[in-house]
Amino acid sequence: MTETKKYAIGIDLGGTNLRVALVSEDGEIVRKIKKSSAEQVFDSVVNAIEELMKPDIAGIGLGVAGIIDRKMGRVLTSPNLHDVEGIDLVGELRNRFDIPVLMDNDANVAALGEKTGGAGRSFDNFVLLTLGTGIGGGIIHKGKLLDVSAEIGHMSINADGEKCPCGNIGCLETYASARAMISKAVSMLERDSESLLKECCKGSIYKITPEDIYKSALEGDRLSREILKDAGRYLGVGLANIINILSPEAIILAGGLIGAWNIYVQEAIREASRRAFRELFEAVRIIPSSLGDDAGIVGAASLVFTDIARGAD
Amino acid sequence: MTETKKYAIGIDLGGTNLRVALVSEDGEIVRKIKKSSAEQVFDSVVNAIEELMKPDIAGIGLGVAGIIDRKMGRVLTSPNLHDVEGIDLVGELRNRFDIPVLMDNDANVAALGEKTGGAGRSFDNFVLLTLGTGIGGGIIHKGKLLDVSAEIGHMSINADGEKCPCGNIGCLETYASARAMISKAVSMLERDSESLLKECCKGSIYKITPEDIYKSALEGDRLSREILKDAGRYLGVGLANIINILSPEAIILAGGLIGAWNIYVQEAIREASRRAFRELFEAVRIIPSSLGDDAGIVGAASLVFTDIARGAD
Numbered sequence: 001m002t003e004t005k006k007y008a009i010g011i012d013l014g015g016t017n018l019r020v021a022l023v024s025e026d027g028e029i030v031r032k033i034k035k036s037s038a039e040q041v042f043d044s045v046v047n048a049i050e051e052l053m054k055p056d057i058a059g060i061g062l063g064v065a066g067i068i069d070r071k072m073g074r075v076l077t078s079p080n081l082h083d084v085e086g087i088d089l090v091g092e093l094r095n096r097f098d099i100p101v102l103m104d105n106d107a108n109v110a111a112l113g114e115k116t117g118g119a120g121r122s123f124d125n126f127v128l129l130t131l132g133t134g135i136g137g138g139i140i141h142k143g144k145l146l147d148v149s150a151e152i153g154h155m156s157i158n159a160d161g162e163k164c165p166c167g168n169i170g171c172l173e174t175y176a177s178a179r180a181m182i183s184k185a186v187s188m189l190e191r192d193s194e195s196l197l198k199e200c201c202k203g204s205i206y207k208i209t210p211e212d213i214y215k216s217a218l219e220g221d222r223l224s225r226e227i228l229k230d231a232g233r234y235l236g237v238g239l240a241n242i243i244n245i246l247s248p249e250a251i252i253l254a255g256g257l258i259g260a261w262n263i264y265v266q267e268a269i270r271e272a273s274r275r276a277f278r279e280l281f282e283a284v285r286i287i288p289s290s291l292g293d294d295a296g297i298v299g300a301a302s303l304v305f306t307d308i309a310r311g312a313d
Numbered sequence: 314m315t316e317t318k319k320y321a322i323g324i325d326l327g328g329t330n331l332r333v334a335l336v337s338e339d340g341e342i343v344r345k346i347k348k349s350s351a352e353q354v355f356d357s358v359v360n361a362i363e364e365l366m367k368p369d370i371a372g373i374g375l376g377v378a379g380i381i382d383r384k385m386g387r388v389l390t391s392p393n394l395h396d397v398e399g400i401d402l403v404g405e406l407r408n409r410f411d412i413p414v415l416m417d418n419d420a421n422v423a424a425l426g427e428k429t430g431g432a433g434r435s436f437d438n439f440v441l442l443t444l445g446t447g448i449g450g451g452i453i454h455k456g457k458l459l460d461v462s463a464e465i466g467h468m469s470i471n472a473d474g475e476k477c478p479c480g481n482i483g484c485l486e487t488y489a490s491a492r493a494m495i496s497k498a499v500s501m502l503e504r505d506s507e508s509l510l511k512e513c514c515k516g517s518i519y520k521i522t523p524e525d526i527y528k529s530a531l532e533g534d535r536l537s538r539e540i541l542k543d544a545g546r547y548l549g550v551g552l553a554n555i556i557n558i559l560s561p562e563a564i565i566l567a568g569g570l571i572g573a574w575n576i577y578v579q580e581a582i583r584e585a586s587r588r589a590f591r592e593l594f595e596a597v598r599i600i601p602s603s604l605g606d607d608a609g610i611v612g613a614a615s616l617v618f619t620d621i622a623r624g625a626d
Contacts, residue, residue, distance in 0.1 A: 067592050077592055125461075137558070141459065141460075148438075148558065149593055150558060151557040152589065155468075156470055156588065157483075158472055158473070159470045159488075159546075159547060159550040160471070170470075175472075206610065210422070233472075240481060241469055245450070245465055247462035248461075266487075277390065278481065293418050
């Protein structure tokens with residue numbers, strides 16, 4: 001008697017692209033499809049599922065940016081994906097494909113992905129942070145996804161600081177994300193600060209990316225270095241808060257910004273080491289994601305298998 | 314066959330007093346002893362246990378202020394109880410009484426107490442904050458104590474703010490605790506601000522308590538009101554962070570400062586409502602502790618019963 005491998009479809013509706021994959025129970029990606037987030041999100045999702053569908057699929061898992069009501073399978077609010085707010089995504093997919101459909105927040109799902117098949121495999125308690133345009137968080141506790149919102153990017157670290165589009169003031173995301181870096185670069189260049197950044201992007205400072213900033217910093221540009229270190233320092237405040245509150249074994253950093261590890265993340269680790277309780281800081285490892293952009297699809301598929309395991313308890 | 318009730322001894326080494334009690338499995342306090350935290354903490358603990366000891370006691374539970382290594386049963390660091398740092402409190406008590414001895418952080422244990430027999434009984438997911446000289450936290454998740462440090466008072470809410478004795482900068486505790494209120498009152502009175510507080514404490518402004526501040530505020534004193542509202546506003550920043558990260562069903566507030574609920578906590582709730590994600594704020598209840606100072610001893614005893622239940626799994 002041979003045990004057949006189980007497969008699920010994992011969908012990542014977190015970033016600017018829609019990513020859909022057929023994933024095995026142990027986190028192996030069999031086939032994946034990447035589409036730019038079309039206007040018709042729901043139709044794109046359905047088309048991608050149909051392309052990957054095969055008999056005996058265990059279910060469909062979704063990671064969606066925003067505040068998710070897991071139990072009801074509803075997107076309560078999604079800052080970047082307004083078309084999925086209010087749509088009963090889970091119910092519609094369940095009706096159409098007649099298999100289990102699970103949904104969670106994109107960063108939560110990425111944390112689960114790292115646990116299933118990435119840098120979190122050997123840790124039972126870790127926090128994942130996605131460092132990109134915004135900052136998302138997911139918490140693994142005792143080997144399982146902690147069923148909380150984990151909106152770590154919207155923790156205020158400057159009570160009287162800058163207004164965040166979420167409504168809060170001084171959110172970590174306002175100081176340590178790609179959006180924060182770019183906005184600082186643009187405002188400094190508008191004030192005519194000296195910088196190599198002026199030469200990049202064919203002279204349009206409004207097209208600057210974090211990669212440009214990192215590249216300029218490596219070439220010795222002082223402004224770029226300052227922007228990265230500043231954002232890193234604030235990230236370190238966030239890391240210290242996470243360490244003091246959640247005492248994790250590891251913090252796994254994911255997202256585009258970890259490309260700037262040597263300046264941005266190094267500065268964050270240094271700042272966290274100054275701030276967190278020494279005993280807790282010494283017990284934590286701060287490491288990069290190993291799945292990168294695939295964490296979301298692997299984790300989304302894992303939602304299905306975790307749910308099966310829970311049902312079998 | 315009659316089922317006999319189980320009992321444990323709960324010890325609270327959190328506040329300025331040592332509290333020890335004989336507690337039943339369902340959280341009922343049979344007898345309790347209160348002593349001022351003597352210099353010889355260990356001897357006082359042993360004496361109190363001997364007074365309460367009876368045959369068939371299930372074990373001893375301890376709640377201790379500080380960072381606790383649960384697995385090893387060690388106090389890693391305790392800001393207010395330096396004599397217990399490094400002492401193998403758990404090992405010594407286990408040897409002496411030959412019964413199970415469990416230890417956890419005082420605020421964690423208070424959260425467990427509220428779950429067993431207090432305001433948390435009807436919630437499966439809540440955060441308890443102890444609002445006193447300092448600010449402590451404990452997290453109940455899916456009905457159980459979450460095994461994390463929960464040092465919520467040492468979450469920075471002002472990255473570039475005031476230095477906290479813990480080593481961090483801008484900790485919630487530095488702005489929203491009794492210590493913060495008193496220090497603000499003293500510094501304002503030293504600068505000769507107009508206030509009814511000048512008349513209290515026989516003219517010694519260095520003996521002012523949060524009760525004095527609250528009383529003066531109720532009598533219309535503007536400075537006192539400002540101090541309470543300021544501290545409350547910062548507490549609200551902390552509450553919003555807790556809500557955004559942990560999406561609890563309830564936040565239970567405990568400790569001496571909740572006596573000032575009508576000004577201090579009301580302001581905090583108002584501030585949190587402005588800052589947290591609306592969907593998450595609407596789902597949380599912010600309520601007072603019902604066990605008050607007894608939460609620690611009830612929770613400490615509960616550590617023993619929780620451990621027995623875990624062993625039986």
